[in-house]
Amino acid sequence: MSVDRVDTSYLETLVGYNARRAALTIIEMFLQRMAVFQLRSVDFSVMSLIVHNPGITSRQLCTSLGIRPPNLVGMVSSLEQRGLILRQRHAKDGRAMSLYTNEAGAALMQEAEKVALELETDQTRQLTPTERKTLMRLLQKIYL
Amino acid sequence: MSVDRVDTSYLETLVGYNARRAALTIIEMFLQRMAVFQLRSVDFSVMSLIVHNPGITSRQLCTSLGIRPPNLVGMVSSLEQRGLILRQRHAKDGRAMSLYTNEAGAALMQEAEKVALELETDQTRQLTPTERKTLMRLLQKIYL
DNA sequence: TATTGTTATACTCTATAACTATA
């Protein structure tokens, strides 16, 4: 026999279950709205870190975002080929690559971050501004 | 040039970024602690829904957890082969499969849910009980 | 010796198309 109504109340008492469901919901919306810019959430994160940290190295990107170096290579190459970023040998460490946005990349991110701001208000429409701040703070207490 | 210290303050203002980081941190801990039971988080969710909803169908599992039917087949088969669950033809709908835990599965989940409870307190050690409840409520406002 | 970036590659996760049996 099937059940009339699936009882998910137990799972809903688990932080991990709730965090994952919320994250997936948000990231799906993000993907749709960022499709105009051809940016997945990870691409947005990479671009955003480069914009706000000019000269950041690949290694620094990896450790900041929890990406393995081999998996970053393709993303960075793609962003470079699209004419959004520049890769330069690090001035003092010949092994490292320093990353910068060029004009096109900076302009794209300026637009993308506008959309990201709109998304924030849309995604947290059910929350008051105070609740939204509280949510951030509590989530950071878990992973920071 | 690399940067002295990577500035992630912008990303930390985004709900999606925080929710994803928190979810990944929690799920990683979950995976480690549930290794004794050989349960990934998705296996735990499936088993838990079967325990709390005896007779739930595969389709109901899929819609409840956001899993595509083809991807559930292998998980259910595996759980069945491990002697944790039973699959029976639905009494009134010959197309559907009703799922039940057997004694071994129920016993395993009783232990697993104990560990899950311990994990909850560990993962939210930085939060007061009130903050923990608040976090749940706010996350659910986003995805429900 | 250790580290950065890279290639090659494997493994996992997720998605689609098409089939069967039942409704």
Add this chain to the structure above:
DNA sequence: TATAGTTATAGAGTATAACAATA
């Protein structure tokens, strides 16, 4: 004609090992 479960398979995401260049 539509739905539940299944198979086969493709694609995306993530992981490890090994290498060249540099520290």
